[in-house]
Amino acid sequence: xxxxxxxxxxxIYLLSQETGSSxxxxxxxxxxxxSVAAVTDMARKLGxxxxxxxxxxxxxMLSDKGRKMALKVIRKHRLWELFLYRVLGMDLxxxxxxxxxxxxxxxxxxxxxxxxxxxxxxxxxxxxxxPGIGGNVPSEKGVVPLSEIEEQxxxxxxxxxYRDSEVSKMFETFGLRKDMVLKxxxxxxxxxxxxxxxxxxxxxxxxxxxxxxxxCVKQ
Amino acid sequence: xxxxxxxxxxxIYLLSQETGSSxxxxxxxxxxxxSVAAVTDMARKLGxxxxxxxxxxxxxMLSDKGRKMALKVIRKHRLWELFLYRVLGMDLxxxxxxxxxxxxxxxxxxxxxxxxxxxxxxxxxxxxxxPGIGGNVPSEKGVVPLSEIEEQxxxxxxxxxYRDSEVSKMFETFGLRKDMVLKxxxxxxxxxxxxxxxxxxxxxxxxxxxxxxxxCVKQ
DNA sequence: TTTTGTATTTAAGCTTACTTAACTTTGTCT
DNA sequence: AGACAAAGTTAAGTAAGCTTAAATACAAAA
Ligand SMILES: [Mn+2]
Ligand SMILES: [Mn+2]
Ligand SMILES: [Mn+2]
Ligand SMILES: [Mn+2]
Numbered sequence: 001x002x003x004x005x006x007x008x009x010x011x012i013y014l015l016s017q018e019t020g021s022s023x024x025x026x027x028x029x030x031x032x033x034x035s036v037a038a039v040t041d042m043a044r045k046l047g048x049x050x051x052x053x054x055x056x057x058x059x060x061m062l063s064d065k066g067r068k069m070a071l072k073v074i075r076k077h078r079l080w081e082l083f084l085y086r087v088l089g090m091d092l093x094x095x096x097x098x099x100x101x102x103x104x105x106x107x108x109x110x111x112x113x114x115x116x117x118x119x120x121x122x123x124x125x126x127x128x129x130x131p132g133i134g135g136n137v138p139s140e141k142g143v144v145p146l147s148e149i150e151e152q153x154x155x156x157x158x159x160x161x162y163r164d165s166e167v168s169k170m171f172e173t174f175g176l177r178k179d180m181v182l183k184x185x186x187x188x189x190x191x192x193x194x195x196x197x198x199x200x201x202x203x204x205x206x207x208x209x210x211x212x213x214x215x216c217v218k219q
Numbered sequence: 220x221x222x223x224x225x226x227x228x229x230x231i232y233l234l235s236q237e238t239g240s241s242x243x244x245x246x247x248x249x250x251x252x253x254s255v256a257a258v259t260d261m262a263r264k265l266g267x268x269x270x271x272x273x274x275x276x277x278x279x280m281l282s283d284k285g286r287k288m289a290l291k292v293i294r295k296h297r298l299w300e301l302f303l304y305r306v307l308g309m310d311l312x313x314x315x316x317x318x319x320x321x322x323x324x325x326x327x328x329x330x331x332x333x334x335x336x337x338x339x340x341x342x343x344x345x346x347x348x349x350p351g352i353g354g355n356v357p358s359e360k361g362v363v364p365l366s367e368i369e370e371q372x373x374x375x376x377x378x379x380x381y382r383d384s385e386v387s388k389m390f391e392t393f394g395l396r397k398d399m400v401l402k403x404x405x406x407x408x409x410x411x412x413x414x415x416x417x418x419x420x421x422x423x424x425x426x427x428x429x430x431x432x433x434x435c436v437k438q
Numbered sequence: 439t440t441t442t443g444t445a446t447t448t449a450a451g452c453t454t455a456c457t458t459a460a461c462t463t464t465g466t467c468t
Numbered sequence: 469a470g471a472c473a474a475a476g477t478t479a480a481g482t483a484a485g486c487t488t489a490a491a492t493a494c495a496a497a498a
Contacts, residue, residue: 004485025446038486040447045484057446057493087306088332101324110317113307223455244476257456259477276463276476 003104006073007032008042009051012060013070022059071131076111077103078124078131083114085125092125093168127159127178127215146194146214149184154219156181161213174204181219222323225292226251227261228270231279232289241278290350295330296322297343297350302333304344311344312387346378346397346434365413365433368403373438375400380432393423400438 011031015023025043029036047054051066062070080099084090090098112133115121122138124130129138143158157180162168171177175198183197192208230250234242244262248255266273270285281289299318303309309317331352334340341357343349348357362377376399381387390396394417402416411427425433 002484026444034485035487036446037448037488041485044447084329084332088329088336090329090332094328098326098329102321105320105324107317109313110303110307110309113303113309117307221454245474253455254457255476256458256478260455263477 001069004042005046006104008046009062009066009070010073012062013067013074024059028060068135071135073103075131076106078128079111079114079118081124082118082121086118092162093165095125096162126162142217143215146211146216149216149218151184151186154181154183155216156219157214157216159215163213167213170210174206176214220288223261224265225323227265228281228285228289229292231281232286232293243278247279287354290354292322294350295325297347298330298333298337300343301337301340305337311381312384314344315381345381361436362434365430365435366427368435368437370403370405373400373402374435375438376433376435378434382432386432389429393425395433401435
């Protein structure tokens with residue numbers, strides 16, 4: 001399977017997870033940075049190959065076979081991210097883009113060497129679950145968006161969505177990291193911004209949009 | 220630069236090192252597993268880009284810029300091989316094919332993380348020199364083909380050419396490894412085969428053709 | 439039910455990296 | 469020098485993965 005097909009299948013899976021709704025050609029085109037026509041072409045092709053349940057004008061749906069392939073690519077991506085972070089000490093802002101390339105050029109054999117070296121981890125350094133070889137995804141029970149935490153309640157960061165380098169920079173600047181414990185001081189309904197207290201009792205204010213990329217468990 | 224260009228430049232460099240003579244289109248085509256016409260096409264293109272000093276009907280010659288690029292790919296290849304071998308414990312028969320892919324999809328930044336982790340090594344696990352960032356190649360002074368060792372003389376293996384999986388298997392079977400000390404007992408001029416004595420005084424006979432892929436220093 | 443706007447598909451064309459087949463150059467042998 | 473075979477080049481064509489532009493389907497509003 002080619003890099004294009006890998007990324008196509010992977011991003012259908014990821015988009016449906018992230019948005020919770022169905023994935024259209026135009027949304028996928030936007031995500032992949034290609035034209036909608038190119039998505040249609042590829043969708044028809046992958047439909048014929050049994051990786052997609054393709055119906056013209058309908059949302060894009062992975063077949064079982066397609067989902068398995070997507071999860072395998074995601075497994076490689078997230079294992080690489082953890083490896084680059086933990087073993088080689090690369091920063092969280094870089095590991096994603098390296099993994100984006102390596103995920104397509106790593107044999108199953110090499111991947112299992114890395115998995116063993118890391119002692120069969122369940123989560124990548126951003127807190128995303130690493131699918132198993134069989135396609136089972138580690139549970140994220142209790143993990144909710146930061147916006148669902150009540151005022152005066154404490155929570156622990158479980159996942160940070162490093163969607164681009166700007167967001168990554170903001171996490172860095174605020175000092176937000178996985179497993180950090182936060183207290184939600186106040187939610188301003190005016191614009192949705194949230195005031196947080198850090199473990200060292202430093203206080204900061206973050207926008208609703210940034211908060212949408214932070215996930216945590218109630219403490 | 221694309222995978223095709225990487226491999227094109229790299230193999231011109233490697234062939235000229237291995238054979239000591241000039242690299243023709245047909246030799247390179249054979250090595251890359253593509254048609255001679257495809258080589259001509261690419262050579263003309265890379266000539267225009269200043270990576271090759273291309274003259275129709277003449278041997279293929281890298282420009283300074285082209286040689287630098289080739290050495291950079293080789294550096295990545297060999298650092299990956301050592302990393303996969305030493306850190307992840309992959310076998311010597313596998314590391315080459317993994318590195319063959321990874322070499323094209325590794326940023327300079329990632330490569331330097333690996334270089335640091337390995338503590339700036341000079342040689343890969345097969346004994347090939349790892350070019351430096353500037354393009355300087357570690358010296359192999361005193362390293363000669365096994366055929367140049369006199370009868371009754373001792374030598375230490377410095378480099379094994381894992382040219383394909385069959386040769387790799389033979390090294391494995393005979394138990395030939397880097398830094399092993401051998402004694403050349405007898406050279407049979409009939410067919411060039413060589414009788415060797417191992418450190419544990421086990422004796423074996425190897426063909427001239429296999430010996431051509433073993434390099435060592437006199438002890 | 440008809441209109442209309444948006445989403446999607448189809449069509450035609452481009453680039454890269456290849457192929458095979460026909461043609462040209464080169465170096466060698468007589 | 470002339471002829472020849474081998475090596476290299478040129479020409480024409482293919483497949484993947486894209487593009488833009490034109491055509492079509494769908495679904496919501498009138
Ligand atoms: Mn990632
Ligand atoms: Mn990718
Ligand atoms: Mn190698
Ligand atoms: Mn390669």
